[in-house]
Amino acid sequence: MSENNPYLEIDQKIVGDVYTTSEIMDNLTILCDEFGSRFGGTVGERQAAKFIKTQLESYGLSNVHLEPIPYEGWRRGEASFEIISPIQKTIPCITLPLSPPADLTATLVDLDEGKPEDFDKRADEIAGKIVLTTSEVNPGDSKRWVHRKEKYGRSILAGASGFIFVNHYPGYGPATGGIGNECAGHIPAISVAYEDGRFLQRLRKKHGSVTVRIRSIDQIESMTSWN
Template sequence: MKFVSLLALPLLALAPIQQAAAEQFTTEQLQHTAQIRQHAQNSELSWQLVESLTTEVGPRLPGTENDKKAVAWAKAQFERLGFDKVWLEKAHFPHWRRYHESGHILTPSKQPLHLTALGNSVSTAKDGLTAPIVLFETLAELQAAPAGSLAGKIAYVNYRMNRDIDGNGYGPAVKARSSGAVVAAQKGAIGYMMRSVSTSHHRFAHTGGSHYKEGVSKIPNVAIANPDADQIARLIALGEQVTVHINIQTEDLGQGESYNVIGEITGHSKPDEYVLLASHLDSWDLGTGALDDGAGVAITMAAAKHVAAMKRPQRSIRVVLFAAEELGLWGAKDYVKAHSDELDHIVAAAESDFGADVVYAFESNVHAQSLPIVRAIAEQLKPLDVAYIGANSARGGPDLIPFERAQSSPIFALHQDGTDYFDYHHTADDTLDKIEPHKLKQNTAAYAVFAYMAADAKDKIQAK
């Protein structure tokens, strides 16, 4: 008797969950979900979109001619795909441009130095900057350096990012990129250099956003390829004084203007409530922005289209391709300001901005009363080998940070395998060949299932 009751416990525990899911979705709705999932897995649409964007437009640094072409491309694609509403919303950002970058180790022997200017960096003099470097293993070590100790020198932070499926090494590493130049200048340095925020062994430098601080001298700010970082570390370990020459030419062009491009599939009975599918249209200028974030653009656009092609949901699905994410989430910030009085109309928000490897887990950040809907969605993601994380503490992609701060939108994460993502992130190697079509289809199917079910649930998903 005891043996039988133990077997029955899991079924008894599941019964309330299954009952709650049945209250939210009919058998017909679940059949539509399965059809949407299969349709997305069989479709080439997401591949066609990312191929078109990266081939016909290429890199999309905010404010450039290619950025304008990308906006026109996105609007035309939404219209071609038959979205019910397509519109543009202005976004403003600090307009920065890169023109030239080069570098060499000069002593103890002349060697090429593969580097890139970090976003927002000021230029060196026209003939460059030559100075000895002082190595620090972490930003904290640089912060602890005595005031004035780096006068006439280049501060160099050699922090090594760890590799993990969820990219958890990015946060600690990116601190040196964001504020390293400020700390270095406060110590008297005339330039700042860092190991790329990267897990790669290839000789590509990784760019990314950086910032200055009012009242602190603005100094040139670069990242170097990991093999070059290792070379410098070996030379210093030998007791050598390493002197480098760097030459970067950039320009601050003041305030720039671009657009969030928005396409909407309008819900049939509750059109003012909507699922927000996010990605960002801009990219850095070194590669073609395939993984970051051409893939996300393609996934979100195609997912919404697949839903509309099979079954129009009760609520709307709004795809927002944000502008100027790379320079500081500017498009997302402007969207939140423009829609501040209606953010509670968002029933679910998720962003695809982590490459194109498979979605391996699904997580929510919603009010507890909406968890039955979340679990029902998770159940329909299982055929795609997507596991459910029940902690209910999801953090969305970067463009959802302003939404999270507003505390008015239910946030979701469809976690992608990021083991190799930071090998290519923000480099010249971020190109279309890094995307595997079958993995892109799996992503698209996962977003389509999520979007349809969140939009068609009986009850509105509630924010915490």
């Protein structure tokens, strides 16, 4: 293979532009400041796609066009998480993307960091309950990455009725991330902050049983995204 680069001059100009112009950051700033989160299927995403198309055309590219992509999308609605027993307390939460709408009351089972083997060992204890587990990706002595979706899936297989995902980083609030692919998840899933997760663990350790209620009005419907 020849070591000569026939496009060296062009490559040098591109690299030079990257380091000497603010255009890239200017575009990113507009995308973030003007169009918000640009979540799939939203007005902000559509506006961002049109902006990128206009920019590419201004750079001299030809045949620039938008391609609609129909898909089953998800919209986050209001959600609430209440401790029913042994005390009454409302805890801030968010639903995880593709969580189905829910009105669920059940007791908690604490899987802590969510080691894969614990879901099998404690299946009888999990059945019918709401699993509480953290976002730690290397639980216990695990020698591999354990993703949120795996913990969610193992909860379902063990018969859980709900899933609570606790951010393992203090001070950052609830963590987010999808729990499905092309359709609604099988059980409702929410996330709470590290501090609230620790409170729930202490409450369960002190009283032995904690009953909670999860309510949400998320929507799953046909949407359009864009290439």
